[in-house]
Amino acid sequence: MIVCVCNRISDRDIVRHAQQGCSSFDDLQFELGVSTCCGSCEQCARAVFQGAKRVVTDASHSAASIGLPAFA
Numbered sequence: 001m002i003v004c005v006c007n008r009i010s011d012r013d014i015v016r017h018a019q020q021g022c023s024s025f026d027d028l029q030f031e032l033g034v035s036t037c038c039g040s041c042e043q044c045a046r047a048v049f050q051g052a053k054r055v056v057t058d059a060s061h062s063a064a065s066i067g068l069p070a071f072a
Contacts, residue, residue, distance in 0.1 A: 003045050006037035011048045018052035025049055 001011050009032050022028050028049055029035055035042040 003048060004032075004034045004037075004041040006041075007033040009034045009041075009045070014045060014048045015052040018049055019056055022049075 003009055003011050003014060013032060014028065014034065017028055017031060022031060025046055028045075034045045
């Protein structure tokens with residue numbers, strides 16, 4: 001789904017950046033340009049980013065708890 005119409009940024013783009021180590025929403029804005037024009041997508045973009053970071057963090061914790069290396 002397209003989250004940021006102004007810059008044609010999809011939820012998949014946001015998730016991919018979160019999985020590849022983008023550490024903050026500010027960094028995401030710098031890297032993708034999401035929510036830098038009209039700003040109407042900011043709430044949705046933040047929610048997608050936070051959800052993706054939560055999944056990455058949970059996966060890292062789960063892998064560590066059973067002694068596997070975490071690949072984020």
